Amino acid sequence: MTLSLDPKQQAARTWFESLRNRICAEFEAIEREAGSDASFIYTPWDREAAGLTPGEGGGGVRGVMKGKIFEKVGVNVSTVAGEFAPEFAKTIHGADESPAFFATGISLVAHMANPHVPAVHMNTRYLVTSKSWFGGGADLNPPLPREEDTAHFHAELQAACDAHDADYYPRFKAWADDYFFIPHRGVHRGVGGIFYDHLECTDDAGFEANFAFTRAVGDAFLKAFPPIVRRRMGESWADEDYRTMLEWRGRYAEFNLVHDRGTLFGLKTGGNIDAILMSLPPMASWS
């Protein structure tokens, strides 16, 4: 079913899809620099075709590249609408009285071939229930953390935050530290980043401001991550570094399967299972 979007929903969707195009082009350029001809393979999926309640609809496009530098990177965009299941609706901002929702967003996870290149996650989204808001975040997940990379990643996100609200960076950095944590291990899954949610759009000006911030987060991601990849992708690694990466990916899989809200949201709203679980690593170990 084709969804009919209002102008704000359409603008957000168009942004997320254009950001996807820019990111995928940049990642493919990195593969070319490494002498690889790897490209993203795009698979559209349709929510209604999956047998959901009539009247619900939308879908998305799952993009996956398996390359020389990017062992497995997934970049998904989706735009969906429908009704939350009653129990789940209670847990969603503004959906406690009416379960209707609209969501559009981009979600990205990259697992890298070289243990010196950090894995990364980025996700931004626009949600509409009886309220409407933007949310998102990005965090860096190096198996072998390097101070220079961590500082660079945080600095780009901070610049995007500071240009919009002086409170954003300290708040959203702390939120990421709180969220990207594996309680049963007592460790963070990576070196952090930002996490934000419920940036409410109570009027047109609010929508414009929050949408501009969300676009800035996408732009910051493009300034932060590709330079780190280029800085590290030529470094050689030892077998022990590779084993460290596989174990570290096991922790990452634990976080995503046990705790991640985005994974839960996907499983509860009839999303595409391959798109939801594209965040899982191409190879992981538990010693």
Place this chain on the structure above:
Amino acid sequence: MTLSLDPKQQAARTWFESLRNRICAEFEAIEREAGSDASFIYTPWDREAAGLTPGEGGGGVRGVMKGKIFEKVGVNVSTVAGEFAPEFAKTIHGADESPAFFATGISLVAHMANPHVPAVHMNTRYLVTSKSWFGGGADLNPPLPREEDTAHFHAELQAACDAHDADYYPRFKAWADDYFFIPHRGVHRGVGGIFYDHLECTDDAGFEANFAFTRAVGDAFLKAFPPIVRRRMGESWADEDYRTMLEWRGRYAEFNLVHDRGTLFGLKTGGNIDAILMSLPPMASWS
């Protein structure tokens, strides 16, 4: 803290530990037949030492072998007592009024090096709250299922069941089919086995009967699994078979992290994290 056990608790504990000894000896014998000198490494852990509420106690022994045939096999025994957290107590049989519990049991998961050899799980336990009961199960998880192995595994479990109650095998087989299922994938995690719980011990005769059945399940496991390993461990495999196994192990990890009640029980009762997650595969992939 040393727990003081009543005679039934002590008898159950002694059985689980002796079953562990027999299983580990048999698995090490299989390694010898394959020309490997791999052995189990045993690591005791103490619940009180982990900083739990005073008055709680007990612990267990985590046994792990990484061999030529058994890529990674964990055999854990534990005997613990304490109080469930209030919210968790509500979900446990007989613990809704008083949160005190005692539990002793054995838990085993084997991930095999050869994709033609099935992985396997077995767990039996004796629980005491305001009620007391035995529970457990075993299921076969072949990456590349073979009718002969599946039939053999089920036949041994059926013989153990039929000797105790004609209703057991159909009930407990159906329970396994229901339990060992990955809802978000719509597939079973393996080819099944048996699952049973709340075999209540309302008097001494009930305890004796249920304990005898639980011992029979342990004996049946020893008759079922080692012959399957010996039948398949010499078979050669193609790269594609190995990749199938790694993907299949990804599904197994999803089941254990998202759905498994034993994993949840361990995480909620302050168990040893390495013992709880020993079920996770040594290597897994998500393509």
